[in-house]
Amino acid sequence: MSFLDKNIINFNPKVFGLDLSDLSIKVFQLEREGSEDKIRSYASVEMPLGNIEDGRIVNKDKVAGAIKEAIRKSGPKKINTKKAVCSIPESKAFLRIINIPKMSESEAGEAIKWEMEANIPLPIEDVYFDWQFLKSDPAAEKQSVLTVAVSKEIVDDLVEVLEKSGLDVYGLELESVATVRSLMKKEEFDPALIVDIGARRTSLIVTEGEVPYFTSSIPFSSENLDYAISKDLKLDKNEAEKTKVSHGIHNFDQGSPVFDSIESLLENLIAEISKTIDFYNEVSKKSSGIEKIILCGGGSNLKGLVPYLAKRLGKEIHMGNPWINLNFGNNLPIVNKESSVRYSTAVGLAIRGLHYD
Secondary structure, eight states: OOSSBOOOOOSSOOOEEEEEOSSEEEEEEEEEETTEEEEEEEEEEEOOTTSEETTEESOHHHHHHHHHHHHHHOEESOOOOSEEEEEEOGGGEEEEEEEEESOOHHHHHHHHHHHHHTTSSSOGGGEEEEEEEOOOOTTOSEEEEEEEEEEHHHHHHHHHHHHHTTOEEEEEEEHHHHHHHHHSOTTOOSEEEEEEEOSSOEEEEEEETTEEEEEEEESOOHHHHHHHHHHHHTOOHHHHHHHHHHHTTTTTTTOOHHHHHHHHHHHHHHHHHHHHHHHHHHHHOOSSOOOEEEEESGGGGOTTHHHHHHHHHOSEEEEOOTTTTOOOTTSOOSSOHHHHGGGHHHHHHHHHHHTOO
16 A cells, blocks of 8 residues: 555654655754753755756755755754655646545555546556545545655656665655644644745645645745845845845735835735635535645745735745744753744644654
């Protein structure tokens, strides 16, 4: 059934999280001392353009080298394992919740396979797929199942690169699943929308508690914002990035050159968020719709973005907190709040590594 786990006999394996994206590689390892969690090691390195394109690995040697560099740079302590749980790019995966007649897990495999064939745009023989029963009402006639399918080519290339890096692949996991694990509080069941703003794309993740209900990917990105500022204000790329970081859009209602440069892009983001919320409210047919939006990813740190989205969307807007399900006791985490949202996916992978079984 599963390409997401390897059943390896080890009562207490040490596993770290590895988050690959087009422009960066992040590593994160957690460890537990008594009842408290600690950040053992983390690092982020830039990935030069052209080595990973829209989640597809183009230059395996370069990517393997960057993974090794991230592990070397990690601190404050060194990563002390070669066992990794790695992210699968959202844009290359198909996540669906399907409903099948009530049956045992041992009987469900074939029924789920046929349902997936009807719900993914690739032949079933060309994908690896996995599935998991979701909690459901015992009185319900149908069983809800979370399904994931990924092209075999994407997975095989990823595994090859990880092994080329000297790592043992202990699991592969969708970015959205890891992100939800780090940002959604356990036992929280209200629907929410996670907006993960990255360097080259933004992922919209609708969750019902800890379960990603559906995901989509849109071209809104930090890179696009930099380009718009650069073009409008006649700045080079580095100057545009510095201007965006230092000024932000906190004066959006008073007139701001930076805001004026990127307003149309922000309006496109708002339109996509609104469409996603409307779609969920329509298909879920639940009495309570999405009222909470959680921001993460490096692009979410844009000054003034939270109040701007709150005003335009009329929803609760929160910055993500990747530590929400961790217990640091009386100690502050060594990663500051601003940086933490950049590591949301990596933290989710690390949490899975911390509780690996």
